[in-house]
Every structure is written in structure tokens, then in C-alpha cells.
């Protein structure tokens with residue numbers, strides 16, 4: 001029998017191994033664990049296997065077994081050890097991983113590695129079953145036998161065990177042995193680990209395996225009673241429990257979506273089920289996690305990238321073992337093994353962070369829908385600004401539409417208006433009407449948010465005399481001035497440099513041009529010296545805990561003005577914010593990317609939604625030089641829904657997704673001519689069988705055509721349907737792989753890309 005194993009390597013294939021030599025695996029286990037280890041007969045796909053790989057040993061996952069291998073039998077190596085008796089993924093998750101590798105055309109080994117915590121990839125146990133020890137009959141006899149016969153230490157251990165019998169966890173699984181004693185860890189905390197091994201080999205003690213107790217969680221009552229709209233939404237979702245249904249929950253910002261999630265999750269997990277909640281960024285939504293912990297006393301596991309290895313492993317094990325009843329996590333949590341999955345919630349489903357932008361480029365939102373369908377459970381896609389794909393799925397009746405059109409209680413949607421920057425004087429990007437409004441709201445006791453999606457002090461350092469702009473030496477991009485750090489930084493490659501005092505071309509003095517958040521902070525501090533200010537962007541939030549500190553200053557009311565970037569848009573609830581000023585709505589109005597307007601409308605709506613979330617009315621001011629632009633006027637008069645209807649019509653007209661399917665082949669190399677040659681050859685071999693239903697467009701240079709000294713360009717592949725696109729990619733990519741390329745060439749395929757420039 002041949003084992004086909006997925007290994008964490010960039011090769012798009014499985015690796016063949018012979019089954020481990022009989023006895024080897026067992027011996028290894030008998031020495032470590034002393035209990036009956038996995039036997040060589042249980043070769044279920046989804047278990048982990050330790051194998052030799054070159055000079056290294058790797059832990060891989062068994063995908064299947066076959067009778068014969070195409071590898072020369074003389075070269076075929078034997079696996080070293082079988083690590084699990086049962087798969088490390090529930091069956092649906094295991095299917096999901098294989099499907100995702102296929103759909104995104106990414107090596108299965110890397111896909112699986114992305115789904116497992118590091119310690120499991122290193123071979124640690126997949127469950128936190130503990131061994132609980134008791135004396136055997138022989139052990140009791142030994143203990144009662146005349147002293148002096150044996151080593152005193154061993155006898156001490158036996159005596160200790162006798163004294164501590166029954167101290168360990170209670171076994172809950174059937175057939176796992178007699179009344180439990182201390183665990184291996186308990187014993188090893190008192191005695192040298194070798195000692196336990198010795199007395200076990202002598203047969204004086206025996207272990208039984210004990211599962212951790214399933215956590216009994218207690219549902220605390222909600223403080224609010226649902227509004228009628230919330231009640232209807234909760235009913236619609238709970239009636240669909242037990243089967244697949246996709247629900248779009250379109251609730252304006254502050255409409256009480258989180259309260260809905262809490263209620264439907266309580267219903268979904270009441271009979272022992274588990275719920276998976278995906279959120280864009282945990283660090284940005286501490287309030288959400290806190291609300292879950294308050295409502296459900298136990299069994300909430302949180303999974304995100306900032307966890308330490310062992311916390312991540314413990315959370316994963318709790319999910320896999322069923323003790324965690326609710327898993328809240330960022331995109332990779334979609335791959336968490338949850339055998340009793342009963343419901344999936346994707347909060348802020350439109351958020352770009354659900355798409356991984358490098359390596360394995362998957363969309364966690366899309367995979368969550370696939371998983372829900374395969375697991376036959378409902379999924380809730382919540383947002384105040386649903387993505388156009390999701391709205392189209394609603395239009396096609398594939399998803400249901402659930403609405404929360406209003407904020408509960410006294411809170412009302414904020415009043416939005418445009419400020420024409422051509423008509424008003426401004427100071428460092430702040431118009432007169434905005435300055436007046438800030439003053440008014442501050443003196444009325446409100447807090448103010450000023451949004452600008454650009455960090456740093458100024459986006460360029462400019463010479464008035466000759467027009468020179470400080471460039472990045474490694475990119476086709478300008479350096480951003482960071483005044484507090486006193487350096488120039490490239491936001492594309494991370495290069496840093498000193499701030500030049502005079503122009504590199506003509507020697508005249510240089511001026512910072514334009515505004516970033518740092519400069520806006522400076523201006524606001526000067527204009528409103530009595531209003532303490534907090535700034536939230538990647539620079540102020542870089543240090544651990546820094547973001548929490550900034551948010552706390554706003555929540556406590558100490559800070560009166562909050563300046564920030566994109567990070568402000570996500571889910572924050574600041575009851576005292578009454579005014580939101582959006583400084584520069586125009587970035588994005590004329591961008592080449594077909595999704596730019598959708599992103600802009602979402603950002604504006606989300607930022608605007610931070611205003612007036614409690615009793616006080618909110619006001620939103622949007623500064624623009626193009627107040628007659630249809631995107632802005634639609635957004636003001638008809639709201640996000642009005643915008644979306646128009647935007648979908650444009651997409652249909654232009655045959656962009658969701659009315660077509662795209663993939664991007666991105667490539668980069670130092671040699672621009674040979675990069676172009678490679679992409680042309682790739683396009684050419686695609687065109688040979690692309691047929692009329694697949695278009696291969698390009699090569700075209702990337703928006704930043706040179707980054708970190710590499711030239712970047714791409715091909716865009718377009719087709720009317722997923723199926724056709726998938727068939728094409730499956731035939732084409734192996735040929736691209738075989739093409740020669742320049743030294744240092746890197747390329748990748750991105751299925752359903754979020755950005756196409």
C-alpha cells in the first residue's frame with residue numbers, strides 16, 4: 001500500500017511513501033506515551049504522517065492510499081510514523097481544504113499547512129487528551145512488598161500515586177478505564193519524567209486516556225429586547241437551522257447586527273452545536289469579542305494571527321474537540337476543524353481582509369459559503385455595505401435578504417452633506433465649513449472623527465523651483481514624509497531614508513505637499529488646542545497594545561478628536577461621536593481598478609456610520625472637488641443601496657464580476673524585458689486553447705510597475721463562468737509552470753482577484 005501525502009512545499013503534487021515499517025511507529029509511541037499508540041492499520045485520509053524528505057523529516061497529511069506508485073519502487077521511502085488514529089480535520093473541513101487547493105490552484109501541502117497551528121505541523125497531539133495514571137494490581141503488590149527491594153524513588157512514586165488516586169480529571173468517554181488518577185503532567189511536576197516511564201515499563205502503573213470535559217456554558221440574558229426588525233431577522237435565521245441557507249443581513253451601521261448574531265448563535269449551539277464567527281480583524285474589534293464573552297460564559301475560543309503558538313494550539317484543539325462552542329477568528333479560522341458546526345457568521349462580509357493577498361490567495365468569505373453548503377448549515381453574511389457580489393446573489397435568489405433598516409431606540413442615521421472644495425477656503429486640507437462644524441460639535445460636547453486614508457505627514461516632498469519630487473530608489477513611487485520620525489518612507493517597499501534639506505536637482509529648498517494623518521493632527525492641535533486628540537493609523541498602532549490605548553482614550557471621553565485612516569471604519573461603537581469629517585473623498589473616484597468605486601462607497605458609508613450611534617444626532621461632512629460626481633450624489637441622496645443598484649448596472653454593462661469571472665497571473669522579475677517575454681509566452685500558450693469563451697488579456701504593467709527593484713506585470717484572464725475559467729486554468733497552469741523564465745522570476749495565480757491593477 002502506498003501513502004499519498006500532502007507536504008508543506010511549493011510543489012503542486014502529493015508525495016508517495018510506503019507504509020511505515022511495522023513496529024517502528026508503535027515503539028516510538030510506547031516509549032513516549034506509554035499507552036497504545038496509533039496502529040499502522042488505521043490509515044484514514046486526514047491523519048498526519050511523519051516522513052523523510054531529503055535530509056529533513058516533515059509532518060504531512062495523508063490524502064489517500066493507492067496500490068501502486070509511479071515512483072521507482074527502489075526510490076520509494078517508507079513513512080516514519082503515523083501520528084494520528086483519527087483525522088485532524090472534521091470531514092467537511094478536510095473536503096474544504098482539498099476543494100480550495102483545487103479552486104485557487106495552490107499546492108495542497110501549503111493549503112493544509114495554512115490550516116494547522118505550527119505545533120500540530122510539528123507533530124504535537126491534535127487533541128488535548130490527557131493520560132491519567134493509577135496503580136495496577138502488580139503495582140499495589142509491589143508497594144506492599146517489603147521495602148529495600150527496589151529503588152526508593154520508584155516506590156515513592158507508587159506511594160504518591162496511591163495517595164493521589166482519584167485526583168485527576170473524570171473520564172467521560174466510554175471504555176477509558178477505571179477511576180482516574182493524576183495526569184502525566186501532574187506526576188512529572190513532582191517526579192523526574194524518566195521515573196514514570198520506568199514504573200510503567202515494569203507494569204506497576206497504567207494509564208487511561210481522558211478527554212477534557214466539554215465546557216458547560218451558561219447563556220446570560222441580553223440586556224435589550226429585540227426590535228421588531230431584529231426579531232424577524234432572528235426568526236428567519238433560526239428557522240433555517242439544520243440545513244443550508246445563505247442569508248445576507250444588510251443592517252445599517254449601528255442597527256444591532258451583533259445582537260442578532262448573539263441570539264441566533266445561542267439558538268444554534270443550544271443542543272451541543274458549534275458556531276464559527278469570522279471577523280475582519282480581531283484587534284480592531286475588541287468590543288465584539290467582549291460582548292461574546294459576556295453573553296456566553298464559557299466555550300468562546302478566539303483565533304487570530306497575533307496569538308502565541310500555544311494559545312493558538314489550545315484554541316484549535318478546543319474547536320476540534322468540540323469543547324469550544326463558539327470560534328471567533330479572522331480569515332484563516334474558516335479552516336478550523338469544528339465537528340459539530342451548526343452556524344457560520346461572517347461579519348462585515350464586504351471587507352477586503354477576507355481575501356488573502358499573498359501566497360495562498362483565498363477568499364474566506366467565499367469558502368465559508370462553500371463550507372456552510374457542504375456542512376448543511378446556515379450562514380449569515382452581515383454588513384452595512386454588502387459587497388456587490390453578495391447583492392447579486394440576493395438578486396438571483398441564491399441568498400435571502402434580511403434587513404435592519406434603522407438603528408434601535410433613539411439613534412438615527414446621520415445627516416450627510418458634501419463640501420465643495422473649489423468654493424471654500426481651506427487650511428491644510430480642512431475647509432472652512434468643516435472647521436466651523438468641528439468647533440460647534442466640540443462645544444456642544446460631542447466627539448469628532450476626522451478621516452483621511454493616508455498616513456504620514458505629507459505624501460510628497462516637492463521642489464517648487466524645478467518640480468523634483470523625492471522618489472523611492474527602489475520603486476516607481478514617491479517617498480512619504482514622516483515628520484515625527486524625521487524620515488522619508490516608501491509605503492510600497494518599506495524603504496527609509498533621511499529627509500533631504502534641498503532639491504536633489506537644483507539645490508532649492510523642498511516643501512511637503514499634501515496631507516497625511518500626521519499633518520492633519522498637527523493642524524487640528526493648532527486649531528483646537530483645548531481638544532485632546534487621538535490618532536489611529538498603522539504608525540500609532542504599531543506597538544503591541546498601542547491601538548487599545550488609543551481606542552480607550554476615545555471611549556473614556558478623554559480624547560475629543562479622533563484622526564485616522566481605514567482602521568477607523570471597522571465596527572467601532574463610539575456613542576459620543578456626533579461629527580465625522582471625511583477629508584478627501586476623491587482618491588478612488590477616478591482610479592483605474594473596477595472595484596475602486598465600490599470600495600470608496602463602502603468606506604464613506606462605514607466611516608459615516610461612526611456618527612450619531614446613540615441618542616445624539618450625527619452629522620457627516622464629505623469634502624470633495626467633484627460634488628457633482630454621480631457616485632457621491634447617489635450616496636448622499638439614495639444611500640448605499642442606491643449606489644449599489646447603479647454600480648451593478650455598470651458592472652453588467654462592462655461585463656465585470658459578478659457578471660464574469662476573473663483570474664490574474666501576476667509576475668515579477670528584475671529584468672523587465674525578460675519578464676515581458678515570459679508573460680507573452682504564457683499568454684501565447686493560453687491563447688492556443690482559450691477558445692472564444694476565455695480571454696487572455698495583457699501583459700500589462702502593474703500600477704506600481706517597479707517595486708523593491710522588481711518589475712511587475714500581469715495577465716488578466718476573463719470568462720463568463722467559473723466552470724469555464726476553472727477548466728482553462730487547470731489546462732493552462734501546468735504549461736506555464738514548464739515555461740522558462742528569467743532568473744529570480746516569481747509568479748502567482750489569483751482566482752477572483754480583488755484588485756486588477
Ligand code: ADP
Nearest residue numbers: 224225226227251253254255256257258259408
Ligand atoms: P451593528 O453591529 O449593526 O453595528 P450593534 O449590534 O453594535 O450594531 O448595536 C449598536 C448599539 O445598539 C449597541 O450599543 C447595542 O447594544 C444597541 N442595541 C442593539 N440592539 C438593540 C435593541 N434591540 N434595543 C436597544 N439597543 C440595542
Ligand code: ZN
Nearest residue numbers: 463466503506
Ligand atoms: Zn529643484
Ligand code: ZN
Nearest residue numbers: 472475490493
Ligand atoms: Zn519603495
